[in-house]
Amino acid sequence: MLDNSKPIHLQASVIIPGAAQGEALVTTSPLSFWGGICAETGEIIDRRHEKSGEIVTGKIFAFPNGRGSSTSSATLLECIRAGTAPAAIINSLVDSAMALASIVADELYGKSVPVLLLSEEDFAELHDGDSVQIHPDGRIVVSK
Amino acid sequence: MTVHLSRNDQQMLDGRFGPGCQMAMRIVVRLAEACGVAELMDVTQAHIDGCGLLSESSLFFAETLAGKGAKVSIPTTLSMGPLDLQNWQKFNIDPSYADKAIRQGRAYESMGCIPTWTCAPYQSYLTPRFGQQIAWGESNAVVYANSVLGARTNRYADFHDICAAITGRVPMCGLHLQENRKGQVLLQLTDIQADQMQGDDFYAALGYLIGIRTLNQIPVIGGMPTEVTSDNLKALGAAAASSGAVMLFHAVGITPEAATLDQACHGDKPQQVVEVTLQDIQLARKELSTAAKADPIDAVILGCPHFSFDEFRQLAQCVRTSQAKHIGPATRFIVKTSRTSYSLVRQNEMLDLFEGFGIEITLDTCVFHTPILEPDTKVIMTNSGKCAYYAPGELGVKVAFGSMQQCVDSAVKGCVC
Numbered sequence: 001m002l003d004n005s006k007p008i009h010l011q012a013s014v015i016i017p018g019a020a021q022g023e024a025l026v027t028t029s030p031l032s033f034w035g036g037i038c039a040e041t042g043e044i045i046d047r048r049h050e051k052s053g054e055i056v057t058g059k060i061f062a063f064p065n066g067r068g069s070s071t072s073s074a075t076l077l078e079c080i081r082a083g084t085a086p087a088a089i090i091n092s093l094v095d096s097a098m099a100l101a102s103i104v105a106d107e108l109y110g111k112s113v114p115v116l117l118l119s120e121e122d123f124a125e126l127h128d129g130d131s132v133q134i135h136p137d138g139r140i141v142v143s144k
Numbered sequence: 145m146t147v148h149l150s151r152n153d154q155q156m157l158d159g160r161f162g163p164g165c166q167m168a169m170r171i172v173v174r175l176a177e178a179c180g181v182a183e184l185m186d187v188t189q190a191h192i193d194g195c196g197l198l199s200e201s202s203l204f205f206a207e208t209l210a211g212k213g214a215k216v217s218i219p220t221t222l223s224m225g226p227l228d229l230q231n232w233q234k235f236n237i238d239p240s241y242a243d244k245a246i247r248q249g250r251a252y253e254s255m256g257c258i259p260t261w262t263c264a265p266y267q268s269y270l271t272p273r274f275g276q277q278i279a280w281g282e283s284n285a286v287v288y289a290n291s292v293l294g295a296r297t298n299r300y301a302d303f304h305d306i307c308a309a310i311t312g313r314v315p316m317c318g319l320h321l322q323e324n325r326k327g328q329v330l331l332q333l334t335d336i337q338a339d340q341m342q343g344d345d346f347y348a349a350l351g352y353l354i355g356i357r358t359l360n361q362i363p364v365i366g367g368m369p370t371e372v373t374s375d376n377l378k379a380l381g382a383a384a385a386s387s388g389a390v391m392l393f394h395a396v397g398i399t400p401e402a403a404t405l406d407q408a409c410h411g412d413k414p415q416q417v418v419e420v421t422l423q424d425i426q427l428a429r430k431e432l433s434t435a436a437k438a439d440p441i442d443a444v445i446l447g448c449p450h451f452s453f454d455e456f457r458q459l460a461q462c463v464r465t466s467q468a469k470h471i472g473p474a475t476r477f478i479v480k481t482s483r484t485s486y487s488l489v490r491q492n493e494m495l496d497l498f499e500g501f502g503i504e505i506t507l508d509t510c511v512f513h514t515p516i517l518e519p520d521t522k523v524i525m526t527n528s529g530k531c532a533y534y535a536p537g538e539l540g541v542k543v544a545f546g547s548m549q550q551c552v553d554s555a556v557k558g559c560v561c
Contacts, residue, residue, distance in 0.1 A: 015178045030359070030389060035512075035534040039199065045537035047434070052537075065360065067389035069534075070193045070281040073301035078199040093360065096315075097301035099178040103171055104303050108204060115178075 010122045010140040012090065016102040017136045018114030020088035024130040024142070025059040027051045032068025033075040033097070042084035060132040061086035062123065065093035076101035080111055088114040088134050092123040116140070147176045148183055156311055164214025164255075168310035175304060181315035187297075189272055190220040190309035191265050191289075193281030194302035195252045196513050198226035198245050205303055206251035209310070214255050216309040221260040221270055223282045224450065224510045225249050229261070230483075231507065235516050245514070255306070261508035262482030264378060264450040266293060269484055274400055277320055279308035283391075284382035284449045284530060290392040292377050294400035296320050299391050319392055323410075325401065327394045329358050330414035333367030336422050341369055344379060344458070345547040348529035349428040350420070351380035355388025356428075357418060364408045365395040372398060375455055382449050383529025432532040432545035435523045437560050439542065440474065442521040444555045445511055446548065447480030448531035453488045455548075456481075460494045462552040463501050471502040472558030478504050478511065502555075512538050525551050525560060 029050050031037075036046040042057030056079075066072050076098060079085035089098050098115050106112040114134055118126075125142060126132070133141040155161065156169035176184060194202065227245035228235060253259055262268050265280075266288050272278050272295035280286050281300040289295040298318040300308060308314045318324055331354060333341070340346065354363050363384075372395070384390035394402035402408035435441075446459065459479070471477050479498075481489075486507055489495055498505065511517055512534060517524075525544040526532055532545040544560040554561050 013180075032386075034197070035386075035538050045540075047536040048533070065389065067355075067360075068283060068386050070283050070286065070299050070305075071197050071302050073303055074194060074197045074199065074202050077201045077205070077303070081199075081201040094179050096175060096179050096298075096304070100171070100175050100301045100304045103174045103178065104205060105201075107167065107171065108201065108208065 008125055008142040010118060010125060010142065012116035012118045012138040012140055014138040015094065015099050015117055016112055016115040018088065018112060019136050020060065020114050020134040022058055022060045022087040022132060024062060024126050024128060024132045025051065025054055025056060026062040026126045026128050028064060030065050030067040031063045032066060033072035034069035037075055037079065039075050039078035039082055039084060042079065056086045057084045059086050060088050060090065060134065062090040062126045064123070065091055066095040066097050070097065073097040073101040077105055080105040080113055081109060085113050088116065090116045090118055090126065092118055092120050145177050145180045145182060147173050153184060153313060162213045164209050164212035165310055167209060167212060168214055168307035171307045172311055172313055176315040179315060181317045183316040184313045185277065185316040185320060186312055187277050187279040187308055187314050188218055189270065189276065189278040190216065190218055190305060191223060191280040191282060191285055192220060192252060192257055192305045192309060193223045194305050195222050195225050195248060198248055198513065203244055203248045206248050209306065210251040210254050214310045216256040217312045218309060219270055220257045220309040221265045222252055222257045223285065224263045224513065225261050225508050226513045228506045228509050228514065235506065237515060241515065260482065260484065262450045262484065263510065264452065264482065267374060267452045268482050279305060279314050281305035283385035284378065286391050287381035287385045287393065288378060290319055291381060291394065291399050325392060326362065326410040327364035327402065327408035328361040328415050330364045330366055330405065330417045331357065331420050332417060333365065334419040334421050338369050340422060343547050344376070344527050345429065345545070346425060347376040347380040348383045348527060349425050349432065351383030352387045352432055352529040352533065353420065353424055353428040354393065355384040355386060355390050358388055358390060360389050363390065363393045364402065364405065364414060365393060366405060368395045368398055370397060373454070375452055378449055379529065383533065386530040386533040429545060432529060433543060434536050435542040435544040435560055439523050439544065439560045441523050441525050441544065441554055441559055443476040443478060443517060443524045444551045445478050445524050445526045445531055446551060448510065448526065448528035451479055451481040451485060453485050456489050456494055458548060460497055462549045463497055465549060466552050466556055468556040471555040475555050475558050476504065477502055477555045478506060478516065480506050480510055483507050525554050527551055
């Protein structure tokens, strides 16, 4: 039987460093933040996306990579300003728009969202509802 | 990761060229560091998308940079903005919203950007040349510049774009480099007759399908007819960049890096071959629609990306073909275009035809970025794969996808047909 009581330790590459803790929201479908997330509410509004209707605010939001609009960085920046952003973002491919939004948020407001990169194999260890702790050095502790 | 800086880069970072340039350079360098790119490179043209969406943070960012005296160092065009700057009063826009939108526009114009205000800059002004290294934002413009023009750009995120324009420097990575432009998946159009590939909706549906099928790989399209137009390729790229992450496609015998399949794949075989049949296209058409046949239509929306002069001419033909005098009383018909294309139409008798028919033309902006639709709008119709893809989420409406002629006919009847 699978032992779910022991936390899993993963090592991510750090794109934007920071500490965070929260519940995981995980999708394997790429997402465009613009047209995909409402900055006022943090809701996933891409009605074609499997997580349509979920709220990203305060979550450890794991999606493989961005796609679609180059305005995604503007949406994430506004989410950070408005307090509707995820607690951290985990990708499996580098998405410069997420990093850029976090850097600009730091420049303008002194706030940023940690952005981390996991291998596809480690990314597959994350599941909805997991309790996730992120350390500034990229260590990720996942408890079921 | 340490980023190698030239003497000039270091001077920008040290504030020798003022605090605005310093802030832009700091963002460029921090992003290169974050993404693990050690080298920067020059770009010689930019297209700004960060001017499009209006939010508290986007306005603060633009006014912060402009207030610090930042100026662009390379020719820089602007994508659509959050307001029809010339006609907004006609569209019942809240003046306090307009005031902020005008402020954001002024901030970008004061930094030296060219007020093109269009998401289709490649059909408007300052078209990049083959091989030119550029920093473009706006996903449809990026895919067109890379694919159809053969210029080289990554998809510059909002706010990165203006920093690249100010500094003239970008991280050296991705599609700026020849080795990353190799075609990977061959999509072979199979058993589709030439006349079935003529409609404007065919290319939008094909683009949607390509975005879904190729994920992050570079598609090569085989079997596309040579008479494909700039507007067809615009529709294809815009849809592919919405449903997927396509930033570059090759079309064998059509686009400049794909005289042959062999050239498109840099001498290798494609990693994957996918046949695309008429049935696939029909299915894509259906997937783009969320409204049902006979649903009442509140608005038809064309010009996503912005309408060209040729598309206006095609629309005039569709209006004549409909044999109707006016669209239905409960339906609006909005066409979005650039001031450049509009200046050509204005000198043409077509404009009287459009006005008489009930068509509203809006410049400089987009229904996704300006509050031009009534809040109770429930169903829209479009011939754009991009608009159809985003409308349900961004506008909270049902969408019907169809050809330009179907859009006109449906507007006349007031329902999807």
